[in-house]
Each structure stands twice: as C-alpha cells, then as structure tokens.
Amino acid sequence: MRTTASKVNALLREIWRPAASAKDTRRSLVSSLLRVAGARRCRSRPIDTAIRKLSESDDFPWVIGAAYWSVRRKEKSLPSGTVFTPPKLARQVVSRLLPGLEVVDLGAGTGMLALTAAKKGFHVIAVEEDSEMMLVLDALSRILKVRDRIDLRLENALGYCGRSDQQIMANPPYTRHHLIPTHKKKVLSHLASRLGAPLPLTAGHHAYFMIYAWTTRWSQREVLLLPTNWLDAKYGKELRDIMMMRGPREIAILESADGRPVFENALTTACLITTQACSSRTTHSKQAPRIRVIEARNTRLNHRVARRRYIAKLEKILQSDGRVPANPGHTVGDVFRVKRGVATGSNSFFVLSRASADELGIPDEDLQPILRRLSRRILRSQLQHLWIPAKHPSAASLRRVRKGRSLHVDETYLCKQREPWWRISIPVPPTYFMSYMGRGEPTVKANERGLLNLNNIHGLYLRDGLPRRVAERVVAWLRSRSGIAALMTCARRYEGGLWKLEPGDVERLELPKNLL
Numbered sequence: 001m002r003t004t005a006s007k008v009n010a011l012l013r014e015i016w017r018p019a020a021s022a023k024d025t026r027r028s029l030v031s032s033l034l035r036v037a038g039a040r041r042c043r044s045r046p047i048d049t050a051i052r053k054l055s056e057s058d059d060f061p062w063v064i065g066a067a068y069w070s071v072r073r074k075e076k077s078l079p080s081g082t083v084f085t086p087p088k089l090a091r092q093v094v095s096r097l098l099p100g101l102e103v104v105d106l107g108a109g110t111g112m113l114a115l116t117a118a119k120k121g122f123h124v125i126a127v128e129e130d131s132e133m134m135l136v137l138d139a140l141s142r143i144l145k146v147r148d149r150i151d152l153r154l155e156n157a158l159g160y161c162g163r164s165d166q167q168i169m170a171n172p173p174y175t176r177h178h179l180i181p182t183h184k185k186k187v188l189s190h191l192a193s194r195l196g197a198p199l200p201l202t203a204g205h206h207a208y209f210m211i212y213a214w215t216t217r218w219s220q221r222e223v224l225l226l227p228t229n230w231l232d233a234k235y236g237k238e239l240r241d242i243m244m245m246r247g248p249r250e251i252a253i254l255e256s257a258d259g260r261p262v263f264e265n266a267l268t269t270a271c272l273i274t275t276q277a278c279s280s281r282t283t284h285s286k287q288a289p290r291i292r293v294i295e296a297r298n299t300r301l302n303h304r305v306a307r308r309r310y311i312a313k314l315e316k317i318l319q320s321d322g323r324v325p326a327n328p329g330h331t332v333g334d335v336f337r338v339k340r341g342v343a344t345g346s347n348s349f350f351v352l353s354r355a356s357a358d359e360l361g362i363p364d365e366d367l368q369p370i371l372r373r374l375s376r377r378i379l380r381s382q383l384q385h386l387w388i389p390a391k392h393p394s395a396a397s398l399r400r401v402r403k404g405r406s407l408h409v410d411e412t413y414l415c416k417q418r419e420p421w422w423r424i425s426i427p428v429p430p431t432y433f434m435s436y437m438g439r440g441e442p443t444v445k446a447n448e449r450g451l452l453n454l455n456n457i458h459g460l461y462l463r464d465g466l467p468r469r470v471a472e473r474v475v476a477w478l479r480s481r482s483g484i485a486a487l488m489t490c491a492r493r494y495e496g497g498l499w500k501l502e503p504g505d506v507e508r509l510e511l512p513k514n515l516l
C-alpha cells in the first residue's frame with residue numbers, strides 16, 4: 001500500500017514532467033482537477049488518470065492539497081501563513097463541532113476542514129479570499145460528491161456576517177506581524193478596535209481571527225486550530241481575556257505525533273480551542289476549560305509529570321482571567337531586566353567582519369564591536385562590527401548607505417521604522433549575556449569587555465541599586481544544574497530539540513527560596 005507522502009511525490013512527478021515552470025505545474029494540476037470534477041477527463045493525459053485513481057483513496061484531499069501547496073510554495077505565491085490541516089487533525093476539529101449546526105470555515109484554503117466536515121454530514125460555508133484555492137476546493141468537493149453540502153464564498157473571512165444557527169471552525173493563517181504589510185495591519189487593527197478588543201500592532205494574523213471568532217454575536221460554538229505560544233506568555237493576555245470572556249470549553253494541546261511536527265511545514269506546536277458563548281457577556285466566565293494534551297509522543301509533554309505540571313501552570317494562568325499570577329517569591333526579573341540584543345533588520349548588511357570593514361574603508365568611529373554568537377569562551381573570532389555611522393557619516397559610510405539602498409535593505413521591516421533607515425539605536429551594554437535559543441544547555445556569560453550583543457543573544461541588566469554580589473549569586477544559580485533545569489522548564493520547544501527562552505519567561509522564573 002502506498003503512503004500518502006509517496007502519492008504526493010508521484011503526483012508531483014507526473015505534473016512536473018511536461019511542465020516548464022512551477023506556474024505551468026500549478027496550472028496543469030488545477031485544470032486537470034477541474035476536468036476530472038466536470039467529468040471531462042482526458043484519457044490521453046496521464047495526470048487526469050492519476051487524479052481519478054487517487055480520488056478513490058481516503059487521503060485524496062490531503063494528497064492534492066499537499067501537492068498544490070508544494071508547487072505554490074516553490075513559486076513563492078502562497079498567501080503568507082498558509083499551512084493546510086493534516087487529515088488526523090481535521091478529524092479532531094470536526095469531532096468538536098455541535099451536531100446539526102451549519103459550520104462556517106474561516107479561511108477554507110483547499111478545504112481540509114470543510115471537506116472533512118461535509119463528509120461527516122455538516123453543511124459548510126467555506127470562506128476563502130484566494131480564488132484559485134477556492135477553485136481547487138470546488139473541484140475536490142465535486143469529485144468527493146459533497147458539493148451540495150458546501151457553499152463557497154470568495155470574500156474576506158473577517159467581514160463575514162453569520163446567522164445564529166451557525167458555528168465557526170478555522171485554522172487561521174499563522175503569520176507573524178512583521179510579515180503583514182503595514183496597510184493590512186492598519187485595517188486589521190481598526191477591525192480589532194471596532195470589535196472592542198484592541199490588539200498591539202505586534203499581533204500575528206491569527207490573533208485577529210481569534211478575536212473575530214470570539215466576539216461574534218451569531219456563532220454558537222468556535223473550534224479553532226491555533227499556535228500555542230500565546231497561551232502562557234505575557235503578550236497573550238488580551239487574547240486569553242477575550243477567550244475567557246467567551247467561554248472556553250476545552251483546550252487540547254497537540255504536540256507531535258511520532259516525534260514529527262504537528263504541521264509538517266510550520267515550526268510551531270498547536271492547540272485546539274473550543275469555545276461557546278456564555279449566556280451573560282457582561283461578566284467573565286468562571287467556567288474552567290478542560291485542559292488536555294493529545295498527540296504527544298517523543299516530545300516535551302510525553303512524560304506524565306511534565307504534562308501534569310504544564311496543565312497546572314495553564315490552569316493557574318487562566319484562573320486569574322488570563323493574568324499571569326503574581327509570584328510570591330523572588331524572580332530573576334527582580335534582579336535583572338532581560339532584554340533582547342540589537343535588531344538590525346539585516347545582519348548581513350549591518351554587521352561586518354574586521355576584514356570587510358577595512359576593505360570598505362569604514363573608520364573605527366562608525367563601527368562598534370558586537371557579539372554574534374555566545375559560547376562558553378568568548379573568542380575574538382566571534383566578535384564582529386556593527387556599522388553605525390556617526391552623526392556626520394564618513395565618505396565610506398555614505399557609500400554604504402547608497403549600497404544599502406541599491407540592495408533594498410532600506411525596505412526591510414525594521415529599517416522602515418527608523419529615520420534615517422540606517423540609524424540603529426544602541427543600548428548600553430548588558431552586565432551578562434544569556435543564550436536565547438539552542439539545542440544544548442543555555443549559557444550565561446559575564447560581559448567583561450562591555451560588548452553589545454545581537455538579538456540572538458539576550459542581555460541581563462542588573463536592576464538599579466542592586467549590588468554586584470546579588471547578580472553573581474543569581475548567575476551562579478542559573479549556571480548550576482538546578483538553575484539550568486529551571487530555565488529549561490520555561491523554555492519553548494521546537495522541532496529537532498531546539499528551545500527558545502523568551503525574555504519575559506526568564507524574568508518570571510522563580511529563584512530558590514533562600515538564594516538572596
């Protein structure tokens with residue numbers, strides 16, 4: 001029996017063979033689907049025959065979706081944040097819907113959720129703004145003979161007006177804020193304020209889908225497939241408050257199955273949140289959601305104790321209506337402010353080796369030594385030079401400004417926020433450095449030479465008025481076995497054993513009782 005992956009590969013080979021480019025491949029796949037769906041299959045075209053044959057297997061929508069996703073990604077035309085829901089997860093979403101109610105799929109894509117629900121007998125309104133994905137969904141639903149149960153709407157999902165006999169399901173686009181064009185961000189932010197839930201401009205695209213779904217007056221239930229990072233982070237507070245106000249029923253944490261990421265193509269852990277409007281909207285719901293972990297094998301939550309601890313932590317956060325509870329003991333944040341290092345917007349442009357700075361003739365006053373990598377011993381070779389032109393830039397720096405423009409560095413997100421685009425604001429050097437991410441153990445190093453750090457390294461800044469010996473005691477603990485273990489409990493985990501320590505998580509880390 002062929003695996004799903006081998007079917008996707010065979011299909012891709014079939015459509016790549018006659019095609020000259022990714023665009024031709026995509027066209028060939030979509031037109032073949034439309035021919036098969038319209039019973040106009042052309043027997044002389046092997047791709048039509050291949051699709052017809054594939055349509056008999058259970059994983060057909062996924063094979064087509066995965067092949068389509070892959071050609072559009074190659075062509076770089078996928079709407080940002082688009083990852084399709086694997087069949088197993090799609091079934092999990094649909095199993096949480098209220099029976100008998102029409103379902104609105106916000107951002108339906110090629111229909112992984114919509115088709116699964118329609119096959120289960122639901123009537124679905126599939127709202128999608130990408131016309132070609134809608135064509136694919138149309139064709140798939142015809143081939144699977146569920147077209148009469150799906151209503152296709154080519155429109156903005158966040159403007160959809162529903163009815164009171166409907167419910168929502170969605171796998172919203174997971175797009176971080178810096179990839180959302182400024183004009184779109186302004187529209188989204190306006191929408192959030194109109195819904196009574198203003199979000200900071202740093203909110204990702206999925207956050208707007210969340211508040212849209214959790215503030216509608218018409219939906220009877222919402223089942224959302226989301227990333228997990230906002231659940232226990234400080235910046236997720238607004239979203240947690242809105243979720244608590246709505247009435248959370250269940251939070252299902254999905255780590256990996258078989259040690260593989262939940263979404264094959266997105267580096268994130270996911271959760272399924274089921275909410276149902278409370279009868280009174282004026283008070284926060286006191287109903288505690290059921291929190292459970294599903295699909296966790298070979299991952300951080302596969303151990304019973306780790307799972308119990310994580311669930312207890314979430315419960316505690318949610319009990320306080322989304323506010324992270326105040327910590328009765330001392331935390332790292334009482335001693336240090338933890339800050340990210342310098343964000344340039346383009347390290348390959350702003351950070352120079354000594355040799356390249358000399359070659360470009362950039363004088364020392366336009367350069368500042370900066371640490372690019374943190375290891376146990378800080379070596380000279382790990383030092384680089386941040387190009388920060390003085391108020392009146394040297395001739396060599398003016399040449400570099402012109403070069404940056406010709407390379408479109410001035411158009412990157414961070415550069416566009418600066419005036420002029422190349423003036424990076426420089427913080428004071430931190431007292432200590434700490435690893436931000438890695439696969440080994442986190443490291444804390446004293447900043448003996450007063451260096452700056454790039455944003456892949458955190459800076460620990462001693463709070464005003466605290467003596468150096470307090471800092472040394474905390475750092476000694478952070479470097480100890482128990483300190484490293486404590487740091488790793490607040491780290492976020494990613495595929496392949498990668499972890500990340502967010503500054504807020506480190507600041508909230510509780511210190512041992514008698515340390516200070």
Ligand SMILES: C[S@@+](CC[C@H](N)C(=O)[O-])C[C@H]1O[C@@H](n2cnc3c(N)ncnc32)[C@H](O)[C@@H]1O
Pocket residue numbers: 079081082083084085105106107108109110111112113127128129130133155156157158170171172173174
């Ligand atoms: C993460 S994909 C999920 C697709 C599909 N529901 C699934 O689960 O496989 C998100 C989809 O939302 C669509 N989308 C993004 N923003 C949208 C909007 N404002 N209105 C309608 N669709 C949108 C994208 O084109 C993409 O197809």
